[in-house]
Each structure stands twice: as structure tokens, then as C-alpha cells.
Amino acid sequence: MEDLQEISKLIILYFFDQMEVPLKEDIVNEIFNEHSNWLPYTEYRSCFEELKRQNLLINLTPKASVPRYGLTVTSRDGLTYFYTKIPMSLREEIASVVKKNRLSYKKKQEYVSDYYKNTDGTYTVALKIESAACTLMDLKIIVQDRRKAKWIHNNWADKAPIIYEHIHETLID
Secondary structure: OOOHHHHHHHHHHHHHHHHOOOEEHHHHHHHHHHOOOOOOHHHHHHHHHHHHHOOOEEEOOOOOOOOEEEEOHHHHHHHHHHHHHOOHHHHHHHHHHHHHHHHHHHHHHHEEEEEEEOOOOOEEEEEEEEOOOOEEEEEEEEEOOHHHHHHHHHHHHHHHHHHHHHHHHHHOO
């Protein structure tokens, strides 16, 4: 019988291989927590940390404020030899989940928003567009009430590319 921890590591590596883009750790944590049938969450956390220690998952964005992890050449090569140790049904499920959600995972880590109440009762909405290498845009807007702040926060991921393009065309081009 295969070492369960090694299979668990292969599952994580396979997920990264299917994603094809570096990911922030909190996004990966959320995904594996949501899909706990892939691995028990505690097993996932232990293996994720071990893969980082073994340099099989590395920060591919050293200049970014928050690391984004991806596969090394060594981990990708090893996966090509051993991915068949992951049950076919699980590989298909991971590939399907990634295919359906790749864009939303990408948006979640690139289009960042938050809001907070100011001392005068207004709200500040903090909006960012982050690439793997740097912050492309960092914008703060003050609005009069929580409802508006929440609406902006909730819709930022869908509106960010349009707003960025408009600002870029208006100010730069």
C-alpha cells in the first residue's frame, strides 16, 4: 500500500498542475477546505507545508506582497511519473473543479476589496488589482453608507477590469 502522505502530496501537486497559475496560500486553503473529500483539511495543511519545505511548491512571485505558490520543474517532472497513483475519479474531479472555477479563483486573488467604517460614519472601500509581480492599482473610495460600501466590495471583481481599462485609456493612452 502506498504511503498516504505521498499520495496526499501528489493530489496537491496535481491540483497546482491543473490550475496552471501561481496561487496565494489563502486561496488554496479555501479550495481544499471546500473540497475536503479530496483530502482531510489537516492532512492537506501538513502536506502543503512539507511540499514548501521540500521546495516542490515555491513562491513564484518573490516581488509580490503576498506569495503565490506554484510547481517547480522538479515537482512537475515527478508528477508526470507518479500522477497515476491518484485515483482516476479524483483526478477527473479535480480537473473538473479547476476548469469550472479557474477564472473565479484568479479573480479572487487579483481583484481584492475590503471596506471599513470611518470615525465620521462614512465608509472607506479599499480596492486593488494585483498581478503576480506587483499591485497594478490601489484605490480608496469614501462612500456615505454601508450599503454602498458593501455593493462596491461585492461587485469589484466583475467591475475591476472595466474600471482599470477606462482609467488606463483616460490617463495614459
